[in-house]
Amino acid sequence: MAGLCLSCLNRxxxxxxxxxxxxxxxxxxxxxxxxxxxxxxxxxxxxxTNIAAVRSVPGRSFQDQNCRHPECSEVETxxxxxxxxxxxxxxxxxxxxxxxxxxxxxxxxxxWEVYExxxxxxxxxxxxxxxxxxxxxxxxxxxxxDPTVRFEKDDQQANNVNDEKKSIYNPCIPHFSGRYKMNINxxxxxxxxxxxxxxxxxxxxxILLSLKFSNExxx
Numbered sequence: 001m002a003g004l005c006l007s008c009l010n011r012x013x014x015x016x017x018x019x020x021x022x023x024x025x026x027x028x029x030x031x032x033x034x035x036x037x038x039x040x041x042x043x044x045x046x047x048x049t050n051i052a053a054v055r056s057v058p059g060r061s062f063q064d065q066n067c068r069h070p071e072c073s074e075v076e077t078x079x080x081x082x083x084x085x086x087x088x089x090x091x092x093x094x095x096x097x098x099x100x101x102x103x104x105x106x107x108x109x110x111x112w113e114v115y116e117x118x119x120x121x122x123x124x125x126x127x128x129x130x131x132x133x134x135x136x137x138x139x140x141x142x143x144x145x146d147p148t149v150r151f152e153k154d155d156q157q158a159n160n161v162n163d164e165k166k167s168i169y170n171p172c173i174p175h176f177s178g179r180y181k182m183n184i185n186x187x188x189x190x191x192x193x194x195x196x197x198x199x200x201x202x203x204x205x206x207i208l209l210s211l212k213f214s215n216e217x218x219x
Contacts, residue, residue, distance in 0.1 A: 047197045052078050079151040082196040092149070099147050099194055100131050103208075106217050107134050120179075122171040130169060134211075135180060142182045143211075144169045147192040158193040158201035165191030 046052040055076035056065045067076040069087040074080050081088065100116060107114045113135040120128055132145040146165045150157070166189045177184040192204045200218070208218050 044198060047078060047082075050078060054078050054081055079196075083151045096147075096149055099149060103145065103147055103192070104132055104134075106213055107132070107211070110212055112136055120172045121175045123174060124171065128168065128172055130172065130176075133176065133180070135182060137182070140183065140186050142176070142180065142187045144172070144176070144187065144189045145192060146190070147194060149194045149196055152195040152197055152199045158203040161193040162191035162203060165189055 043052065051057065053060055055063075055068065056078075065075045066072075067074050067080060067085055069085055072085050072087065074084065076085075083092070104114050104116050115133040116131065118130045118133050120130060122128055130144050131147060132143075134143040134145060135141070146169065148161060148165075150161070169189045173184060173187045173189075176182070177187060190207050192207060193201050194204065195201065205218055209215075
C-alpha cells in the first residue's frame with residue numbers, strides 16, 4: 001500500500017467494507033489501516049480487487065489462460081471460477097440453497113406462510129419453478145421471491161436482476177392467485193441479488209428490510 005495518497009487509500013478501504021470477511025479497521029492520526037485477520041480474509045480482498053490467482057491475470061500462467069479444470073476450456077477468469085466452471089457446480093448449488101433456506105426460515109419466524117421450490121404454470125402454458133412463495137393472509141400480501149447469486153458487475157445489476165425476475169414470474173401470478181386463493185392484486189415479484197464475492201446490494205437490502213428482516217438477518 002506504500003505510495004498511495006490518502007484519498008486513494010480511503011477509496012480502497014471503502015471498497016473493502018463491502019466484504020463480509022475477517023477484517024477490521026483502525027484510524028490513527030488520520031491514517032487508515034486495514035489488518036488481515038485470516039487467509040480467507042486475504043483471499044476475499046484479492047477477489048474484491050480482481051487480483052485473485054486465476055490464469056487470466058497477467059503473469060499468473062506461463063502456459064495459457066484456459067481454465068485448469070480438465071473438463072473446461074473457457075478462459076479462467078474469477079467470474080468463470082465463481083459462476084460457471086463445472087468444477088464448482090456442487091458448491092454453487094449448495095450456496096444457492098443456503099441463501100434460499102436462510103430467507104425462508106426468517107420469513108417463517110415472522111409468521112409468513114412459506115413454500116420453497118414451487119413448480120407452476122405461466123400464462124403461455126410453460127412450466128417454471130419459483131424459489132420462494134411467501135404469503136401474509138392477515139395483511140393480504142403475497143410474494144414471489146427469487147434469490148440469485150451472481151458475479152458482481154456494476155451498480156445497476158440488482159435493478160436489472162429484479163426486472164429480469166419480474167419478466168419471468170409475473171406471467172405465473174394468475175396460477176398462484178388461484179392456487180393459494182389470494183387476490184391477483186396482492187402478488188409481487190422480487191428478484192434478490194447477492195454478490196458472488198460477498199457484495200451487499202442496496203436494492204436487495206431495501207427489499208429485505210421492508211419485510212422486517214433485521215440487519216443481523218441480512219448480514
